[in-house]
Amino acid sequence: MSAKISITREQGRWSLEKLRTRRQFGECIRPIYPTTVMVTPVHLHIRQEAVPVGVCAHLKPEDTLFFGHRTHGPALAKGMEIKKLMAELYGRTTGCARSYGGSMHLVDPPNGMLGSSAIVGGGIALGVGAALAAKLRGEDRISVSYFGDGAVDSGVFWESINFAALKNLPVLFVCENNALSNVMRQHEHLFVDISVVPEKFMPTFVADGTDVLSVYSKAGEAIAYVRGKGKPAFIECKTKRWMKHQGIEVDDLECNPVDRQKDCPIVKLERHLLDNGLISQKEIETIASGIESAIDEAIEFAKSSPFPNPEDLIREV
Amino acid sequence: MPWSRIVQNDSRVDGDRIISFKDAIRAATDQAMVRDPRVFAIGLDADDKFGVFGSMMNMTHPERVIGTPISENAMTGVALGAALSGMRPIYIHLRVDFMMLSMDQIVNYIAKWRYMTQGQVKVPIVIRAVIGRGWGCGAQHSGTLHSFFAHVPGLKVVMPSNPYDVKGLLLAAVKDDWPVIFLEHRWLYKNTAHVPEEMYTIPFGKGELIHKGNKLTVVATSIAAIDALNACKQAKLDVDLIDPRTLKPLDEEIILQSVKKTGRLLVIDYDFPFCGFASEVCAMVAEKGFNYLKGPVQRMTFPECSMPASGILEKAFYPSTEKIASRIQEILRQT
Numbered sequence: 208m209s210a211k212i213s214i215t216r217e218q219g220r221w222s223l224e225k226l227r228t229r230r231q232f233g234e235c236i237r238p239i240y241p242t243t244v245m246v247t248p249v250h251l252h253i254r255q256e257a258v259p260v261g262v263c264a265h266l267k268p269e270d271t272l273f274f275g276h277r278t279h280g281p282a283l284a285k286g287m288e289i290k291k292l293m294a295e296l297y298g299r300t301t302g303c304a305r306s307y308g309g310s311m312h313l314v315d316p317p318n319g320m321l322g323s324s325a326i327v328g329g330g331i332a333l334g335v336g337a338a339l340a341a342k343l344r345g346e347d348r349i350s351v352s353y354f355g356d357g358a359v360d361s362g363v364f365w366e367s368i369n370f371a372a373l374k375n376l377p378v379l380f381v382c383e384n385n386a387l388s389n390v391m392r393q394h395e396h397l398f399v400d401i402s403v404v405p406e407k408f409m410p411t412f413v414a415d416g417t418d419v420l421s422v423y424s425k426a427g428e429a430i431a432y433v434r435g436k437g438k439p440a441f442i443e444c445k446t447k448r449w450m451k452h453q454g455i456e457v458d459d460l461e462c463n464p465v466d467r468q469k470d471c472p473i474v475k476l477e478r479h480l481l482d483n484g485l486i487s488q489k490e491i492e493t494i495a496s497g498i499e500s501a502i503d504e505a506i507e508f509a510k511s512s513p514f515p516n517p518e519d520l521i522r523e524v
Numbered sequence: 525m526p527w528s529r530i531v532q533n534d535s536r537v538d539g540d541r542i543i544s545f546k547d548a549i550r551a552a553t554d555q556a557m558v559r560d561p562r563v564f565a566i567g568l569d570a571d572d573k574f575g576v577f578g579s580m581m582n583m584t585h586p587e588r589v590i591g592t593p594i595s596e597n598a599m600t601g602v603a604l605g606a607a608l609s610g611m612r613p614i615y616i617h618l619r620v621d622f623m624m625l626s627m628d629q630i631v632n633y634i635a636k637w638r639y640m641t642q643g644q645v646k647v648p649i650v651i652r653a654v655i656g657r658g659w660g661c662g663a664q665h666s667g668t669l670h671s672f673f674a675h676v677p678g679l680k681v682v683m684p685s686n687p688y689d690v691k692g693l694l695l696a697a698v699k700d701d702w703p704v705i706f707l708e709h710r711w712l713y714k715n716t717a718h719v720p721e722e723m724y725t726i727p728f729g730k731g732e733l734i735h736k737g738n739k740l741t742v743v744a745t746s747i748a749a750i751d752a753l754n755a756c757k758q759a760k761l762d763v764d765l766i767d768p769r770t771l772k773p774l775d776e777e778i779i780l781q782s783v784k785k786t787g788r789l790l791v792i793d794y795d796f797p798f799c800g801f802a803s804e805v806c807a808m809v810a811e812k813g814f815n816y817l818k819g820p821v822q823r824m825t826f827p828e829c830s831m832p833a834s835g836i837l838e839k840a841f842y843p844s845t846e847k848i849a850s851r852i853q854e855i856l857r858q859t
Contacts (some may be wrong), residue, residue, distance in 0.1 A: 269606075271609060273605065287775065304640060304641055304644070305642045307639060307640060307641075307642050308640045308641065308642075312641070314639040314640070314641040314642075314644050314645065316644055316645055320636060321605075321641075321645045322606040322637055322640060322641045322645060323609065324632070324633060326628060326632045326633070329597075329600075329601055329628055329632065330602070330631060331598070331599050331601070332597070332598040332599070332601025332602050332604075332605060332629070333602075333604055333605035333608065333633075334605060335601070335602050335605060336602035336603060336604055336605020336606040336608070336609070337605040337606065337608065337609040338605075339605070339606050340603055340605070340606040340609035340610060341608070342562060342611070342613045343611060343721035344561075344562075344587070344611070350605070350609075362595075362597060362598075363597050363598045363601065363628075366593070366599070367598045367600030367601070367602070369593060370593060370595060370598060370599065370602060371594065373538065373593070374590075403815070412814075431563070446743050463812060474629060496659065504666050522642070523639055523641075523642045523643035524638065524639055524678055524679050
């Protein structure tokens with residue numbers, strides 16, 4: 208699929224750097240996590256990186272993004288600094304929420320992230336509300352509700368797409384469909400295919416969520432529609448979950464077989480860029496080592512930051 | 525800022541501009557929407573021709589009154605998302621019982637957003653709900669349930685008892701940068717009193733002594749305060765009657781000062797007894813005013829069952845002016 212989509216050298220490098228940042232961030236947590244310096248449940252995003260990168264490539268800082276418990280990918284893609292995220296996981300006051308939020312509750316208002324929720328489904332409605340605010344105030348921005356396939360089971364999903372369609376609100380619904388709701392396969396929790404429901408309400412796009420170029424292309428169409436018409440659209444990005452629902456272990460469910468070459472967004476993009484002469488192996492290595500340094504710097508920053516003061520337990524209640 | 529020059533009044537002012545409780549709500553909402561374009565109203569039937577028991581009739585900005593599908597959970601999330609994005613929504617529930625459908629958003633999201641983000645985003649949302657009995661409305665259309673909300677850190681809970689207070693407290697709620705639950709008893713809607721034309725706010729956490737006496741401190745909110753006031757007047761009871769006006773924050777000082785004088789406490793709470801507001805006030809006085817007490821703290825609440833429909837059962841279920849008077853007289857006889 209990648210070969211059909213034309214991409215410039217700059218776009219390719221940008222996408223690869225974003226993908227690799229997410230990947231290397233996730234991978235760096237895996238050896239650190241068992242040492243218990245991060246006492247917060249992490250829901251790693253490893254190998255699902257193509258979805259937030261392909262979507263956020265089309266967003267401006269003032270566009271709002273509401274996402275769920277699997278936060279790291281969308282947050283970094285939307286512009287959160289690595290060190291603020293790292294410090295939040297380390298429980299330090301320099302974290303994005305002074306470490307009162309933890310991995311599941313990230314916030315970064317200047318980059319359009321007004322908070323995230325770990326109760327599956329509810330955040331979908333917040334994205335619709337931000338779009339309502341944009342419409343009422345006549346502001347030229349859009350909102351994105353970002354969720355997984357498990358959230359599609361919830362009543363709040365249906366209530367939200369219905370209201371967004373009724374009121375013509377500039378919101379993009381993004382379903383990162385990793386085909387698993389915790390350990391439940393999709394056909395065990397959802398009677399129909401995901402896109403069957405929203406297509407009755409709004410233009411609905413389906414992308415290959417393991418391919419950043421596919422997501423970039425389809426999200427581009429969807430977001431152009433939302434911005435141009437001021438109406439909602441839906442995009443389902445079919446991906447695969449490589450990690451367990453929570454924690455640092457690779458998923459070993461028999462129902463979730465993954466091909467480590469075919470399903471990896473980074474392998475796919477690098478092959479495409481190399482085959483088309485848009486990048487060299489050396490450049491890839493330079494990008495990877497640059498990210499590694501940035502992550503090392505973020506870890507040092509987090510480790511040298513202060514813990515919150517227990518006397519500040521009751522603040523901003 | 526649109527809200528910086530509004531006067532704050534601690535206690536009622538006299539006058540002859542007599543309007544009803546519902547018209548005071550309407551006036552406050554309309555003035556808030558005219559003053560501040562960020563204010564909008566949203567809710568099931570918020571925009572219908574009956575105008576939420578008349579409290580939303582003939583608004584100056586109908587384009588900012590948004591009726592919703594029966595989707596309370598998502599719609600509360602929509603209001604929250606709008607609030608986080610700089611709007612000041614007033615969410616309206618025709619019955620507090622319907623508000624139970626949005627408890628995920630209220631408890632997990634709205635109440636906690638400030639703490640989880642450490643105040644990096646403001647949450648200026650008001651949730652109005654009509655509470656209390658109608659006529660034979662039964663178990664699912666007569667709730668009060670205020671203690672649910674007061675239990676959760678991050679929510680303020682307001683229960684006005686009269687037209688003057690409802691206007692000032694509603695404007696204070698809309699002005700507030702953080703979430704406020706605003707509960708209105710439907711049997712108060714037709715009550716009338718002087719309400720100034722201009723905008724004013726009443727501070728949260730400031731109760732009012734609405735009847736003075738020496739033998740007993742009575743604490744009652746919303747319509748219970750009105751029923752208790754009528755009992756005090758009709759039976760000429762020698763009691764202090766305090767209307768806290770806001771459950772949370774609670775004006776502990778006004779209650780403790782009164783108990784210091786009377787030595788006795790009765791809390792009248794039109795809600796279920798277990799883990800309720802009455803229990804909270806009693807616990808507070810037991811902790812902080814134990815040495816003032818001459819007898820056990822007492823509660824007068826609903827019985828431990830749901831609201832019935834039949835008139836004769838309603839009469840048995842609900843407290844009333846007569847029941848309050850005889851309960852107080854019974855306590856006073858023992859002094």
